[in-house]
Amino acid sequence: MNHEVAIRAEGLTRKFGAFTAVDHISFSVEKGEIFGFLGANGAGKTTAIKMLCGLLQPSGGKASVGGFDIFRQTGQLRRNIGYMSQRFSLYEDLSPYENLRFYGGIYGLPRREIKPKAEAVLKKLGLWEEKDQLVSALPLGWKQKLAFSVASFHEPAIVFLDEPTSGVDPVTRRQFWHMIYEAAHQGTTIFITTHYMEEAEYCKRVSIMVSGRIQALDTPGKLKEQYQVSSMDEVFLKLTR
Amino acid sequence: MKKFLAFVNKEIHHIFRDKRTLLLLFCMPIVLVILFGFAITTEIQDAKIVILDKSNDPATREIKNKILSSGYFKLKRVLTSERALEQAFQEGDTKLAIVFEENFYQHLEKHNMATVQVIADATEPNTASTLTNYISAILRDYQQTRQVTGVMPLQIQTETRMLYNPRLEGAYYFVPGVITVILLLVSAMMTSVTIAREKEFGNMEILLVSPLHPIAIILGKAIPYVSIALINALTVLYIGYAIFDMPLTGNLGLLLLECLLFISTSLSLGILISTVTDTQQTALLASMLGLMMPSVLLSGFIFPIESMPTVLQWISNIIPSKWFIIISKDIMLKGAGMATIWQETLILAGTTVLLILASVAKFKIRLE
Amino acid sequence: MIQVAHIVKSYESTKALQDISFDVVQGQLFGLIGPDGAGKTTLFRILTTLLLPDEGQARVGEWDIRKDYKKIRKQVGYMPGRFSLYQDLTVEENLSFFATIFGTTIRESYHLIKDIYVQIEPFKDRRAGALSGGMKQKLALCCALVHSPQVLFLDEPTTGVDPVSRKEFWDMLKNLKRAGITILVSTPFMDEASRCEQIALLQKGKVLAIDTPKGIRKSFSKPLWSVNSNTDMYQLLQDLNRYDRTASAFTFGESVHYTDRQEEGISEALRQYLAQQGHREVRIQPLEASIEDRFMELMSREDEP
Known part of the structure; x- marks a missing residue:
């Protein structure tokens, strides 16, 4: 195992007027790690992710993602990350193939590469038969898998997943996690938020945010030990109450 | 009745808390009338x-x-x-x-x-x-x-139709048209958009399940906008009178009554649109394309109906705005009374009844 | 209190509900458990008379959903899934608006909403749009309760809400149940199912099972084992999926839930296999199945032709 750092944040802060949404958070994520970024509604998770993706300027502190400064090197930064949100960024009125081709195109992959690569992804997802159907006709679970493939189509070093699994059935959710594991295994760093505490256990390490600050950061096992409870759910409850 | 008032009260809150829309609602008439009055019809001198x-x-x-x-x-x-x-x-x-x-x-x-x-x-x-x-x-x-007999064919390149003021009329001739557009905009567009908003946010489901009668929901939506539309009509009239020396030769009371009639027509159009649209965006588009465009282009507001192709002349007859423009011009500029405009009034009233019947028939007590 | 018999409902191309039947007893907390697209929302809309079923019968209280829709509408409290209140009205204005249109006042039903309302009362002058997810949910529940309904329909009240608020929400439901209100609630979170007295597992418009949470857990057909080792989860899962005796292997938190194709000598054989694959500190323990285990078992059975 190498210990390259994929994400490093030092005193990262964001204020909206008098309100401090993210308050001096510091952490680092290793390459190939699955990092769970948890917190209650309104704890500042989304703001933090937006800053790490270079979509929002921090009010203070610094951070680098994939070796690029999130403040100054946003261009290079964005080419090296993938992002998937709750309302996945798929075009419903395009086919899965067209979606992949489009994202490949905007990330500047050569046309010659896009086609075989898109075909390989579709075959792997088991979407080959449906490659020319509109995305809107696909079941939710497949859309999620496709959205993840789209987000990682340009082989980014880091993929940000913002509550990617809400509302899908338990089997599909596990298939989705299987994809995440696989990507992490191949060296992609995964940064994920979720409301399913049980999913937090799938992460290598988790951080729990409470009103803008990171209150706990460790492996699920150690956190449970530290708070003397048997599940992440209880860790979460103890911390946020 | 108390339920109904609570609903109207809520609507008024919506309107007054949305500062941008509020500004738009009250400033738009002023801007429009001044725009048409000054910028576009200014005669050329020297x-x-x-x-x-x-x-x-x-x-x-x-x-x-x-x-x-x-x-x-x-x-x-x-x-x-x-x-x-x-x-x-x-x-x-x-x-x-x-x-x-x-x-x-x-x-x-x-x-x-x-x-x-x-x-x-x-x-x-x-x-x-x-x-x-x-x-x-x-x-x-x-x-x-x-007094030369016959034609004198002077070889002059002339444009017979003009874009903004084909009739070369004074600024105040635009006032009836502007009032029409504003009444339509406020009544039809705003009602259809706000009803669609209830659907979009999932509130319509609760309202339908509540003991509130669907008609009360619709009237509750409509009443605040009727008042705003009337205030707008008065504003435009006043600007026309104060800035552009627009004469008001007819009876103001009659004019306002006719305004109220046209507002009802527009409201029922808006409600009809809202029964077939589910999102604010589609409601907005439908009212812009389906109502505003024809009202601006085919009602005789900008282009004289007489110079349109026959087909368009025929189509213009089903556009309520056309009739309201005729009515308001007759009252304002010619001082006409009910005796002259009863036909147009009857057409508008008939249209309104038809539209209301159609939207009541279309309005669902259920979601589909 | 709620009777659903053979309800069928189709949209253009999809069958949203296929022959759904269940009964909810007065005062019961009944859960509809299933992922998105299972038909939960359609079912709620049918029971709140907002949609008509294609086939089948349903009654809420003594009233038929087709004929007596007006009476049902007066008697039920409904919180739709997308319900987001009036964002530009304050907490208090929202509540009193819903009270008034249902012909009552906040004071009249205060006893019912008191426990919930005291939590949001400090923010009563704040616009609903500025509330956090959990607060919004509480306010929405108050609005649904303000006319003292006999039956409460809650469509995914805890979706998008953090675990703490979710837990509080379920505690509130328990209190309401004590007040004698019949509650039908839907959720995609399997772990919330055990909070209900009776649950129906729904998937793709079909009922997979109806039972008490305990009954559902007990009906798991095979011995279930929890497996973990010191290697990472991905490796463990891959090795288990390659193992020829594996019937099912699903990750659950930090371990894998495993069932075997054979009846005997399961843990010994598995331990041996994993050791061969290089796993150390292997722990294999018998385990009582959870609702989620059972749901996945039923799902895979559905998928088989």
């Missing part, structure tokens, strides 16, 4: 022209006199050759050149035919067409004073 008169005979002198005394034109200089024409236009401030052919008067006497060339600087197409229109009007006038 446009600089050059004249090349190759004849310099009694006829051309008379025409020149008429042109220069009209108040629209100011002679920049008299040219002596055609080569000077280009030079004059390149100086930039020359709007128009008039060239009389040689032996103008003789041609007129002998063949009843003479040629005047009018060259306009078309970089400002609107000004150009207005000016050429003025010139051709003056020439026509001259022709009539000569």
Whole structure:
């Protein structure tokens, strides 16, 4: 195992007027790690992710993602990350193939590469038969898998997943996690938020945010030990109450 | 009744808390009327022209006199050759050149035919067409004073239809049209959009499940906008009166009653739209394309109905705005009473009843 | 209190509900458990008379959903899934608006909403749009309760809400149940199912099972084992999926839930296999199945032709 750092944040802060949404958070994520970024509604998770993706300027502190400064090197930064949100960024009125081709195109992959690569992804997802159907006709679970493939189509070093699994059935959710594991295994760093505490256990390490600050950061096992409870759910409850 | 009032109260809260829409609702009428009144219908005065008169005979002198005394034109200089024409236009401030052919008067006497060339600087197409229109009007006038029988085919390039003020009427002629557009905008568009908003946010489901009658939901939506629409109509009338000296020869009470009738028509249109749309966006698009465009283009507001192709003339009959524009013009400018406008009023009233029946039939007590 | 018999409902191309039947007893907390697209929302809309079923019968209280829709609408409290209140009205204005249109006042039903309302009362002058997810949910529940309904329909009230607020929300439901209100609630979170007295597992418009949470857990057909080792989860899962005796292997938190194709000698054989694959500190323990285990078992059975 190498210990390259994929994400490093030092005193990262964001204020909206008098309100401090993210308050001096510091952490680092290793390459190939699955990092769970948890917190209650309104704890500042989304703001933090937006800053790490270079979509929002921090009010203070610094951070680098994939070796690029999130403040100054946003261009290079964005080419090296993938992002998937709750309302996945798929075009419903395009086919899965067209979606992949489009994202490949905007990330500047050569046309010659896009086609075989898109075909390989579709075959792997088991979407080959449906490659020319509109995305809107696909079941939710497949859309999620496709959205993840789209987000990682340009082989980014880091993929940000913002509550990617809400509302899908338990089997599909596990298939989705299987994809995440696989990507992490191949060296992609995964940064994920979720409301399913049980999913937090799938992460290598988790951080729990409470009103803008990171209150706990460790492996699920150690956190449970530290708070003397048997599940992440209880860790979460103890911390946020 | 208490439930109904609670609903109206809630609507008023919505309107007053959305500062941007509020601003739009109250400023739009003012901006629109001033825009139409000033920016677009301003008459042109003292446009600089050059004249090349190759004849310099009694006829051309008379025409020149008429042109220069009209108040629209100011002679920049008299040219002596055609080569000077280009030079004059390149100086930039020359709007128009008039060239009389040689032996103008003789041609007129002998063949009843003479040629005047009018060259306009078309970089400002609107000004150009207005000016050429003025010139051709003056020439026509001259022709009539000569009482020449038959036609005098003056070779002049004239634009017969003008984009913004085809009738060359005064600013206040726009007021009825502006009132129409605003009433339609506020009543139809705003109601359809706010009903769609209830659906979009999932509130409609609760309202349907509540003991509140669907008709109460719709009326509750409509009433605040009726009041705003009436206030807007009064604002526009006042601006027309105060700034553009618009006469109000008819009865104000009658005019307001007719406004109320047209508001009802617009509201029922808005409600009909809202029964078939589920999102604010589609409601907005449907009312813009389905209501605003025809009202602006086909109602006689901007383009005279008489000069439209027959098919469009026919279509214009089903546009309520057309009838309301006729009614309001008749009352405001001609001082007409019910005796003159009862037909148009009846058409509007009939349309409204039909639309209300249609939307009541379409309005669902369920979600599909 | 709620009777659903053979309800069928189709949209253009999809069958949203296929022959759904269940009964909810007065005062019961009944859960509809299933992922998105299972038909939960359609079912709620049918029971709140907002949609008509294609086939089948349903009654809420003594009233038929087709004929007596007006009476049902007066008697039920409904919180739709997308319900987001009026964002530009304050907490208090929202509540009193819903009270008034249902012909009552906040004071009249205060006893019912008191426990919930005291939590949001400090923010009563704040616009609903500025509330956090959990607060919004509480306010929405108050609005649904303000006319003291006999039956409460809650469509995914805890979706998008953090675990703490979710837990509080379920505690509130328990209190309401004590007040004698019949509650039908839907959720995609399997772990919330055990908070209900009776649950129906829904998937793709079909009922997979109806039972008490305990009954559902007990009906798991095979011995279930929890497996973990010191290697990472991905490796463990891959090795288990390659193992020829594996019937099912799903990750659950930090371990894998495993069932075997054979009846005997399961843990010994598995331990041996994993050791061969290089796993150390292997722990294999018998385990009582959870609702989620059972749901996945039923799902895979559905998928088989």
